[in-house]
Amino acid sequence: MGDKNSEETRISRRDFVKGAIVGVAGIASAGVLTGCGEKTPTSSPSIIEETVTEVPKPIFEVHEADVLIIGGGIGGDNAALEATKLGANVMLVDKGPYGFSGGASCLHWGTIVTGADSPDVEFKYSVWGSYGLINQKHLRTAVDNSTDILQRFLENGTADYLRLPDGNLFMFPSPGGKMAFGYFPRYDAGQTRWDGVQVFEKTMITDLLVQDGRCIGAVGINIPTGTFHVFKAKSTISATGPYPWFWGWITVNSYTPNAPDNTGDLDAIAYRHGIELQDLEFWDYSLGSLKPDGLAMSISGGISAFSLMAGNICDKNGDYFMQDIPLNEMTRPRFSYEIAKRIAEGKGGPNGGVYLDLSKEGSVRLLTPEIMRNVAPLKDKFGMDVMKEPVEIGLRILEMVGHPVADENRESAIAGLFFAVPAGRATYPTATSDGVWAATGGLIAARKAVERAKGLADTPINLDLVNAEFERVHSVLSKQVENPLRPHVVRHHIQEACYKALGLYKTAKDYEAGLFALKKIRDEELPRMCVQNKTQNFNVEWKEALENYNILDMGELSIRASLFREESRGPFQRTDFPKQDNENWLCNVGLKIGSDGNPTVEKKEIVWTEISPDDIKQLLTTGFQA
Amino acid sequence: MNIKLLRYDPTIDNAPHFETYVVPWKENITVLEILMYIYENNDSLAFDFGCRGRACGRCSVMLDGQPVVACYTPIHEDRDLTIEPLKGFPVIRDVIVDKNKARDKIRLIEVRQPIKPIGVEDVMAQKDPVVSSKLDMLKWCAKCLCCVAACPVVNSNDTPSSFAGPAAMVAIAYRYYDPNDYGDRVVQAVSEGIFDCVMCGICTQVCPAAIDHLPIFEELRGEAKKLVA
Numbered sequence: 001m002g003d004k005n006s007e008e009t010r011i012s013r014r015d016f017v018k019g020a021i022v023g024v025a026g027i028a029s030a031g032v033l034t035g036c037g038e039k040t041p042t043s044s045p046s047i048i049e050e051t052v053t054e055v056p057k058p059i060f061e062v063h064e065a066d067v068l069i070i071g072g073g074i075g076g077d078n079a080a081l082e083a084t085k086l087g088a089n090v091m092l093v094d095k096g097p098y099g100f101s102g103g104a105s106c107l108h109w110g111t112i113v114t115g116a117d118s119p120d121v122e123f124k125y126s127v128w129g130s131y132g133l134i135n136q137k138h139l140r141t142a143v144d145n146s147t148d149i150l151q152r153f154l155e156n157g158t159a160d161y162l163r164l165p166d167g168n169l170f171m172f173p174s175p176g177g178k179m180a181f182g183y184f185p186r187y188d189a190g191q192t193r194w195d196g197v198q199v200f201e202k203t204m205i206t207d208l209l210v211q212d213g214r215c216i217g218a219v220g221i222n223i224p225t226g227t228f229h230v231f232k233a234k235s236t237i238s239a240t241g242p243y244p245w246f247w248g249w250i251t252v253n254s255y256t257p258n259a260p261d262n263t264g265d266l267d268a269i270a271y272r273h274g275i276e277l278q279d280l281e282f283w284d285y286s287l288g289s290l291k292p293d294g295l296a297m298s299i300s301g302g303i304s305a306f307s308l309m310a311g312n313i314c315d316k317n318g319d320y321f322m323q324d325i326p327l328n329e330m331t332r333p334r335f336s337y338e339i340a341k342r343i344a345e346g347k348g349g350p351n352g353g354v355y356l357d358l359s360k361e362g363s364v365r366l367l368t369p370e371i372m373r374n375v376a377p378l379k380d381k382f383g384m385d386v387m388k389e390p391v392e393i394g395l396r397i398l399e400m401v402g403h404p405v406a407d408e409n410r411e412s413a414i415a416g417l418f419f420a421v422p423a424g425r426a427t428y429p430t431a432t433s434d435g436v437w438a439a440t441g442g443l444i445a446a447r448k449a450v451e452r453a454k455g456l457a458d459t460p461i462n463l464d465l466v467n468a469e470f471e472r473v474h475s476v477l478s479k480q481v482e483n484p485l486r487p488h489v490v491r492h493h494i495q496e497a498c499y500k501a502l503g504l505y506k507t508a509k510d511y512e513a514g515l516f517a518l519k520k521i522r523d524e525e526l527p528r529m530c531v532q533n534k535t536q537n538f539n540v541e542w543k544e545a546l547e548n549y550n551i552l553d554m555g556e557l558s559i560r561a562s563l564f565r566e567e568s569r570g571p572f573q574r575t576d577f578p579k580q581d582n583e584n585w586l587c588n589v590g591l592k593i594g595s596d597g598n599p600t601v602e603k604k605e606i607v608w609t610e611i612s613p614d615d616i617k618q619l620l621t622t623g624f625q626a
Numbered sequence: 627m628n629i630k631l632l633r634y635d636p637t638i639d640n641a642p643h644f645e646t647y648v649v650p651w652k653e654n655i656t657v658l659e660i661l662m663y664i665y666e667n668n669d670s671l672a673f674d675f676g677c678r679g680r681a682c683g684r685c686s687v688m689l690d691g692q693p694v695v696a697c698y699t700p701i702h703e704d705r706d707l708t709i710e711p712l713k714g715f716p717v718i719r720d721v722i723v724d725k726n727k728a729r730d731k732i733r734l735i736e737v738r739q740p741i742k743p744i745g746v747e748d749v750m751a752q753k754d755p756v757v758s759s760k761l762d763m764l765k766w767c768a769k770c771l772c773c774v775a776a777c778p779v780v781n782s783n784d785t786p787s788s789f790a791g792p793a794a795m796v797a798i799a800y801r802y803y804d805p806n807d808y809g810d811r812v813v814q815a816v817s818e819g820i821f822d823c824v825m826c827g828i829c830t831q832v833c834p835a836a837i838d839h840l841p842i843f844e845e846l847r848g849e850a851k852k853l854v855a
Contacts (some may be wrong), residue, residue, distance in 0.1 A: 071694040097674075097725075099733075100682045100769065151744045156776050157736065159761050159804035160753065167755040182748075185763055187800075191735040224718050251659050252678060252697070259676045294678065296658035301679025301698055369762065372837075374679070382654050382700055537637045538719040541670045622658065 019341030055478055058470040060219075060228035062461075064454040065091040065198065067446070068233035069215055070205050071265055073102040074435045075239030075279065075420035077188040078541050079449075081156060084195045086450040090603070091198045091231055093220065095259045098201040099189035100269035102241045103399075104259050104435055113161070114177045114433050117147040121176030121626050122146075128624040129331065131570040132586050132616040134277070135424025135607040137408035138441075141578065145440040153439070154437035157187035162369060175626050181368070183435065203229060207469045208236065208417065208544055209461065210273055215417035216459045219299060219469050223543055226477075226536025228470050235409075235449035238266040239442055244397035245284075245547075246555035249492050250296045255499065257288060257299040268550035270404040271557065275412050277591045278423035278562035280402030280554075281572050283583045284434075285336035285504070287393040290351045291567040292382055293487035297396040301374060303386050305356045305393050307335040308367050312357050315347035315389070319359075333571040339503035340395060340573070353394035358387050395484065401425055402561065405590065412537055416452060418445040422608065436621050440458045477531055477542050484530035487544040493521050493552060498555040502562060506546075511563035518556045526552070557599060564601045582617045627651050629660055633671065635719050642717070644708075651704035658685055661709070661721070662852075672719040680834035683770030683847070686712050687721045691845070693772035695834045713775040728771050729788060732744040734799040739809030748806065749832035757803050764800045766835040770792060771830035773839075779822055789819030792829035792839055799842045810841070812853060815846040 050205040067083045069076045072094035083090045094101055116122040122143045126134055127243040148536040154160070161180040162170045173452040193199055209232070217232040243264025244256035253260070271277050286304035295301040307312065307330040310322040322330070324340055341353050348354055358364070364387065367375070376383045383392070406422035407410045420441040501514020529548065531541045567581035568574055606613065627649050634642035646666045661673045676682035678697045685696040688710040701707065715723035773792035774780055780791045798818060802811035820843060829839045 095674065097684060097729075100676060100684055148746070150749050151746050154749060154806060156746045157738055159765065159800060160758065161749070161808070163758040165755055165756060167752045169750055187765075190733040191738070193733060194737040224724075226723070241771075252656075252662050252675065257677075259682075261676070292654035292656070292700070293652075294654065294659045294700070296678075298678035298697075300677045300681035373766070377698070377836075381698070443627075463724055479647055485631070486666075486670070508702060531670070534640060537635055537721070538672040538722050539670075540665070540672055540674075571697065 013559065051422035055471050055474040057229070059468060060230050060233060060466065062230045063091055063198070063200070063453055064232040065089040065223055066105045066234050067091070067449050068093070068231045068236045069197075069239060070218060071102065071239035071420075072189070072192075072199065072201070073239060073241055073438070074104050074183075074185045075241070075438035075442040076193055076237070077156070077185055077422055078439040079237050079239060080192045080197045081195065081258060082186070082199055082443045082446035083450050084192075085114035086447065088450045088453060089198075090091050090196070091200065091233065092192065093200045093203050093205060093218070093231060095204045095223075095265070096202065098199050101201075101261045102543060103189065103262065104185050108188075112172075112181055112433055112435065113149060113153055113183050114146070114436055116143045116146045116177045118176040118626075119143045119147065123176075123281055124619070125175040125624055125626070127611050127616060127618050129163040130425075131333075131580070132509035132582070132613075132620055133569075133606055135284075135408075136611065138422070138424040138606055140406050141444050142437055142440045143221065145443055146177075146436050149436055149439065150178060153183040154268065156185075157180065157189075157191050158184050159187070159476070165402045167255065169554065177623070179250070185435075199514045200229065200231070204546065205231075205269070205541055206415075206473050208266075208273060208416075209465055210414055210461050211459060214220055214415040216461065219466055221473060221542075221546075224440060226539065226542075228473065230461065230466055232461055234453035235416050235418065237418040237420055237442070237445045237449055238270070238404075239445075240264075240266040241421075241438075242397070243267055243550075243554045244400065246498040246551045246558075247397055247502065249495040250412060251293045253297060254397075254495055255297055256393065257286075257297050257304075257399070258414065263370045263547040263551050264554040265547065265550045266419075267403060269552060270417075271591070271593055273540070274593060275414060275417075275526050276405045276590045277557060278405050278588050278590045279425075280400075280558045281565050281569055282401035283397050284332060284399040284401070285395050285571060286332070286338075286358075287336075287339065287353075287396040288396045288539045289356075289386075290353050290392050290394045291384070297394070303356065303374060303378070303391050303393070304371055305366075306330060308334060309356060310338075312360060312366065313339070314355050315394075316349050316355070317347060319347070321347075336395060336571055337504055339575050343395075344505045344575075348505050349392045350364055350514070351394065353392040355390035355600060356386075356393050357390050359389075363387070401493065402558065408444075410441055411448055411452075414612060416449075418449050420445050423590075456506055464603040471506055473546065476545050477534060477539070479530055479537070481528050481530055483528055484532075485525055485528045485564075486532055487541050487548055490525045490529045491544060491548050492591065493525060494548070494552050497521065498559070500560050502555075503582055504571070505575050507574055507589065508563060511559050514559045515563075518552065518559070521560060522552060522556075557591050560599055560601055564589050580620075582620060586613055586616065627660070627704055628706040629664065630708040631664065631671070631707075631720075633669075633720055633829060634711075634717055635672075636717070645826065654691070654702075655688055655853065657687065657694065657699045657701065657709065658813070661687075661696060668688065672722045672820060673758050674722060675741045677731060681768050683768035686775070687769040688713055688775070693766070693770075693775035693832050695768070695770050695772065698834055706823045712728070712771060714781055715771070715775075716809070719764060725769075727769055728774055728791060732769060732794055732797045735814070736801065738804065739788075739803060740805045741808045742808055744806055753781055753805060757805070759801050761800070761819065764796055764803070767796045767800070768835055768836060772832045772834060778830045779819075779824055780810045788816075789822035792823075792833075792855055794818055795820060795823070795843060798836060798838070799846065802846065812846060812849040816853075820846050820850065 066088040289302035497517035675685040680698040
């Protein structure tokens, strides 16, 4: 007995397997995987013959707790610690090895910690730094909950922050805040387990369970064993980080320092369940060394460049093109787009980057410890003397702003479903920087999640939903086609298309070409995607195939958001609309799945509470003063 | 390059077996790039990685009999090599091993034993720079477990050892120097076998994070001897 409501709010599983989630026209697949061998006729000119292999009978483990947390990084850990402190039973699921996955946990580069000590100054700085688009309700909660963050992060488990040679804390001035370095979230991981959080690692969530408009948990597979799991909870918090893995491919990674885990699974799943995504056109870029290929874009392994190094960066002609820009104007977005502009003018190096010159006197002082530790190994192991020879550096996605929409309690439009980092962070430099935003968001989400869970009546699981998802996940594994494409092949085509379409200084033509290419992949390649090895035992390919649906959706939605915003603002720069247009575009852009499966895009009013749009326009004109 | 790779899927294969793959060499090709090449061009093998910078420890393997992190290990010439799963751990599939025995122990060791909440004055207070520099080194332990794979005491067939291995000792040391930890980490070092360590320094030789183990182990032993005396 199916649940009609949940079927209405999401595209049916048949369409999903065929890859017709976004963009329904042109379905090429001829098969329907129900295990019965039925075939539906198709009117498409290219018919793909599909052999139906029987999917096993659904069998799964069920786990239950008050609060389910998806993602075990800074956001998830802080949510878990808070929820247990408030007396809830907590399950935490992570796709990778817990403590060693995703962004900060994986990078282990020592997260920057900014605590607000003048909350109102922090607030204003963040509104300015976000080019006016930040959700001020979220911002107030983040700022107010970060005043004690310096102590709180250490209390989680990191032994100490970075200190000066005399033993005093190394602090960086930040308007309205204190900035310290060296929070290593992996040292929280023992504490969560000790506090009784049930951790399920190396487990990929493939769908949420939504019944009668309420999220009652999630389902997914354990990657080492292939076992299907049902996680039943009264409240679910998603904290899965950014999703840059659609942006190009070098040899072992996309143009990002982030981890292969960061494929946007929960953002795409949320979208398919009807939740609005917002701000997908905004990214935070940073710069990383391009060579050798195997270390390209890596923060922990390569050389990174930050805005303080602007005076050490030259183009292919040896022109130090940023040295006259005053440091207080050198924000992270400005640093990125000045470099992108230079490259777009044809003054970049052979690998598409500019050059970091550390041979100047005193350059070594610019190197933070996580970069400094790479100088000797890069020379000894890889033959690169970065203190003498210019290092070619290119743009990479550091963080992403776009996420599902949620209120200031981090609760989404689906009851019981929370996002530690919803849309509304807007771009850096918000004073409450990346990791702090995730941590405070996790905290706030946990408080509401626990409150919601208390006294909530039990909702029995609709097993039809579980069985249907089991079948979908297993059909991805067992599917055979005559002319198969392995998942990485499809993935690299998606990545190539997104790399051409997205980034700084693109135009409508680039976006439209990207949408065209992705549609072709969706219609012609996704139905041919097959896993070569059918083992259920740590099947990386199976995981990649499942992730590909999410990568494709997030790439396409990012392009649609970019196409829609007809202006340039901060790190979003397009050459066909080069000016910032506060009259028409001081707004957010939202995407929602339509009843036909295609996304609808719309302008959304910014959420402001303390600084009005008129005051924002003034602030953006005059600049920030503390 | 001819790459001999030990393949094994316990759910399908009766025993591990070597397969050979031909991979084109290029300057500074990493072992991770080699695995990726085989995965993409030859055979759907099981391997894992994360940071591409010896910080997450996910990609550790045996290269020609030595434990390395695949991502940060370049091959400097067009030659043949052998890749196997990290020694001393149960193999899940191909080069994926189960690190839980070691990592679970480390995780429990890493739980801080505080006596009071940390206040902002604790954060701002000046600390001993010697201690800070030790923490700055120890914190980079990636839990790759190359040290455990290389340790002759852990891998000894002769007598069962109570030595938990170098990575566990690094975790104990991290909390020993942690200004907010009040647990008796010297006692913990003894119970986890610091005196079973033969102080050979092989752990330091293979450590991708350049941790200098022996002075730390000496210090813990020194403190332990004072306790017993």
